[in-house]
Amino acid sequence: MIGYIVGMLDVPSHKKISITAKTLKRLGGEVYWFERKHNPSQVERQKVWKDLYELGNKIMWTEKDMTGDKQVHGYTTGDKKSPEIVLDEEHINIICREVSPVQDAIDWTPGSDEESARLRVKFNLATTMVHEVMHALWRCRYFPHVEPYYRDTRHAELGFQWEQLMYSGVIEGPTTDRGFPYILSTYQWPEPEDEEDNREALMSHKKWGSGNVPREYAVEMSFIQNFFTLDFWDEVDRYGSSNFFPLKRLGVRTVGKFEYWKSESPTIRGPADPTPQSPDDADERGIINRH
Numbered sequence: 001m002i003g004y005i006v007g008m009l010d011v012p013s014h015k016k017i018s019i020t021a022k023t024l025k026r027l028g029g030e031v032y033w034f035e036r037k038h039n040p041s042q043v044e045r046q047k048v049w050k051d052l053y054e055l056g057n058k059i060m061w062t063e064k065d066m067t068g069d070k071q072v073h074g075y076t077t078g079d080k081k082s083p084e085i086v087l088d089e090e091h092i093n094i095i096c097r098e099v100s101p102v103q104d105a106i107d108w109t110p111g112s113d114e115e116s117a118r119l120r121v122k123f124n125l126a127t128t129m130v131h132e133v134m135h136a137l138w139r140c141r142y143f144p145h146v147e148p149y150y151r152d153t154r155h156a157e158l159g160f161q162w163e164q165l166m167y168s169g170v171i172e173g174p175t176t177d178r179g180f181p182y183i184l185s186t187y188q189w190p191e192p193e194d195e196e197d198n199r200e201a202l203m204s205h206k207k208w209g210s211g212n213v214p215r216e217y218a219v220e221m222s223f224i225q226n227f228f229t230l231d232f233w234d235e236v237d238r239y240g241s242s243n244f245f246p247l248k249r250l251g252v253r254t255v256g257k258f259e260y261w262k263s264e265s266p267t268i269r270g271p272a273d274p275t276p277q278s279p280d281d282a283d284e285r286g287i288i289n290r291h
């Protein structure tokens with residue numbers, strides 16, 4: 001992952017994306033893309049560690065009640081000199097102040113396990129912190145310039161892009177309840193979304209080839225638990241980051257009715273026919289794989 005940070009901060013290596021005048025107007029300025037630096041040199045690695053170390057002295061961590069904005073777990077603000085990372089107070093309360101992570105859970109069998117839910121909050125908080133550090137690294141060096149795109153991804157969001165590369169998807173709570181009382185799930189980012197929510201996208205999801213059938217997979221609790229064991233980190237040291245990909249054994253598909261950009265190019269990358277193919281064993285609820 002260090003190659004991702006080297007590539008994202010090495011602005012002279014970024015390439016301009018050619019866009020139409022219309023897209024330029026919609027996005028509000030020129031946009032650039034970058035790719036991971038493969039096999040970064042010792043000097044480049046040390047530079048990243050130095051950047052991270054210095055960021056540690058500069059950054060201000062604060063917490064805020066984010067009730068009502070439940071899909072956001074944190075954000076980064078401030079300028080080059082004083083970046084600030086704001087985290088969801090509820091998560092800090094659960095981890096540091098003994099607030100219950102299952103307070104919102106409905107009655108169900110076998111019921112929400114408090115300890116597991118707390119581990120899910122810890123995992124999510126750690127992920128959110130690194131996600132925001134990606135924004136802060138950019139902000140410290142290049143604020144107020146907009147973040148670059150990673151390769152041909154349709155959204156430029158350095159935090160989610162890091163999560164996508166790290167976990168082979170974004171790992172998130174499938175409901176908006178506080179404290180993740182049921183499970184965590186993973187989905188491909190950027191997921192298809194409505195034109196309305198999509199003003200900053202470089203191209204429509206259809207043009208990008210992502211279709212209109214988002215898939216969401218359950219993340220096994222053993223995957224989350226692993227992160228809190230020394231054995232797991234030993235494995236990561238020895239065999240690398242493929243350990244960070246959760247298995248996708250149980251999934252749900254939903255079909256979205258999305259509007260495409262009016263300026264949609266007739267050349268569509270990916271499947272020309274957007275009709276979803278039905279996997280052999282999908283049931284009427286869209287469960288595509290059972291174990």
Ligand SMILES: [Zn+2]
Binds near residue numbers: 131135157158159160
């Ligand atoms: Zn972000």
